[in-house]
Amino acid sequence: MARLMKSLKSIGKFCFLSVMGLILISSNLTAQNNTSSPYSYYGYGELMTHDIANPTGMASLSYSNGSVLNINNPAALSQLDSLKFIFQFGMSAKFSRLKQGNDDDTFNDLNFSKLAFGFKAAPGYGVAVSLAPYTSLGYDITNIEFIEGGTDYVVRSLTGTGGLNQLILSNGFRVTKNLSLGVNGIYIFGNNSRDESILPQGGSASTYLNTSKLISSGLNFNVGAQYQFNFIDNSIVLGMKYQPKIGIRAKREVEVVNLGTISYNDTRHGRYEVPEIYGLSLGVNKGKQLWFGADYLLERWSETKKFEKENQLVDRNKFSLATIYEANDGYATKFFKKLTYRFGAFYDTGYMKVRDERITTRGFSFGVGMPLARGKGMINVSFEFGQMGLTANNLVREDYGKINIELNLFENWFIKRKYH
């Protein structure tokens, strides 16, 4: 009976968290942007990073931990602790300053970053379901333009909203003692909206509004592997990832509304492609508490097409490093000794070229993981500082700081209590 109560309570808590997460996601989809960068105009939007235990941009493909849902490499899920149900919810706040020429502008964005849960379903088999943004559009540019030959000005606003999301079902299997394999089944869905509005400056009610929407939903997948070489206390882990190029079904709607009437309307069905991805990683476990890792990721965007047309994108290379130190050796009593410390750094070439310049991003981050009382979970906080783009060639550079907060809740399932 008590056990039933307990599981009812767990389910209740799970439902509450899910609802809260969904509320935040939906508010995020309507009111908040995940980005404010003008570069989010390009491609499918600004690529959102997917990270485990969050210092963003960290190497992760060769990392595994019994309490961490490593979605990036599903093979890692095979290492999940048994008896543990993990619920994860993440948000990040980004404070950025855009600089172009002599102008600058600041933006604050709130970003839902992840909702996930996972558990070990069977010995050597871990499962996780997660929902996270994949790309985001958030540019909002207003410009006052002089009309050649006249005396009037128009105000032109370009806004991008929405983006692509991924709902991922991750499975990790331990094949042998040293080898784990994993597969992510991914459902991509989203609505990339681009609006352009033009109105005469100063009064006139007449407006011109061009709305273009890319509404899509489709399936793809990727696979991952981790192989561990053990040397007494230490081990070396090799991580790998592969994703094939797959077309996602999409519908493109373009509508022009002028003076309150629709003057043009076009809907086309087609596909856009997500790229072939190769990921390679090397990790070193020193004892049980310290891990170093380095990742290399290649995404072949240059070969992708959107509605049978070249995407005008370039291949993305991403290099990242990370180290994680779990200060708790199992006997810690002091607060600082109970924390997990994480450091990461990355260099990302991005997938776009604007005015012949690659728009790269680089950054570093550090964070701590604080265990909740009675092993109920872990709260991860991290800070990231980075820079995207460059000011040369009249381009835009974004300097940003980011705070990530991630809540991990652990529920102990499947424990049969003995009664005395």
Place this chain on the structure above:
Amino acid sequence: MRTNHVLLLLLALSLFISCNSNNFEEHKIGDNLIDENSEVVLIDSLTIKSSTVIMDSLVTSGFKKSILGRYQDEFLGDVKTEFYGVLDFSGGFKKPTSSEGADINIEFDSLVFMAYPDTLYFGDTLQPQRIIINQLSEEIELPDNELAYYAHSKFDYNENPLLDTEFFLKPVKQSKYNQVIDNHGAEGEIDYSEKYYGKGIFIKMENADAIALGKEIVDSVNTESEIFNNVNQWHKFIKGLVIRPGDENTVMWQAPIGEGKLKLRLYYHETDYEDAGKQKFHDFQIVADGPDEQKSFTNYSSDRSSTPQGLDRLIKQEDELDSEQTDHLTFIQGGVGLYTKINIPYIENLKRLGIAGGVLKAELIMYPKNDSFDDELFPLPTADKFSRLTSLILYNTNEDNEFRSFIPGVNNTAIAFRVNDNLQNKDETFYSVDLTSYVNSVVVSGKEYEDAILIGIQREVVGNTYDRLIIEDDPDSDYRMKLKVTYVIQR
């Protein structure tokens, strides 16, 4: 940390971030990085075919002011009005009685024409102006199935005028009306005796016919004739007046009807009892309202035979004089009923630019011809002092130049041209009107080739104005008629 604390922290963070206000700011950064899918252009090269037409059947009755006089126009020829009106019965003219109740006979002194003009006029006031008033010989009556009188309506009048004289029009001074002074002072106050101290036009009618009419009226009072007991009898008796200019007059002017501002005044005195010999008067006003309201109307005639652009070619409403036949000019004239007609045949071609597009703004601009106006004598059509809006509006029309609906603006009322004054350089003063919704509807729904626009004075008031405008439309000139369309081309 307790789970609940963490949740609270997350919520607080989200509220904090949500409250930032950058939604309301304008962000300029990055505008050069985005390929705009559209281009905003200004197109003012759309062909406009313009012409002048003359409208039939302009209603000129039922207004609260009379249009009087004549002007000689360099472009529009000789324009003359005849103003018709009936004299108000207003309770009749009762024979006076003494305090004991005995009837008193009265004796005719004089008949006077009185008018308080408006300050507005068109033409030269320095010349003496002839004024002729005739008594109508037929009653003003509407033809069957008609409800109003038109610019061409006419009634017969007696050959010998009641008044035929010259006077100087001083519109500003003569417009000053003071009821007390008009009435020769308030009772018991100043005795103006026989003198009229008012500023208005005050002309004694000394023609034999006027004296005879005055005497006849007085006799009718003395004999207590039916004509002062019965409105219909009165109108049968007096029928009405027509006020005409002489052929050499140089100014057209206006006088309000009603409120004692346009009338005949009969001076008389009583022959017996207390007031014997004292000057008294009775006013016969031109009817301004009531059942005979429509009987005050203006007849316009215009002799265009010697106009430089040969405007006498316009006779019927179907006639159309292309601006190419009139030295690239078009004409608008109140009263006579000239309208400018324009056709913009290729608006729909805008649709062929880009895959889609839209009208942001469309403005029709027209320039008055150089030296065709001046502030003093031949002013441009009147415009509101502050908004500078005129009563020049636009109507949809067809091949037969019929008035259809007016072209509406945003709030579904007629849109009016606005004067854009250029005080430094009067030649560059121009008229403009916002045709955005018209052009947009043509772009969206198309139009018949013969669908066109009439530009002129609002139909409801065109019969009661002498405003006129000569419009320049030389295709080779910068001052041609232009439709300036701000158009968005979608690539």
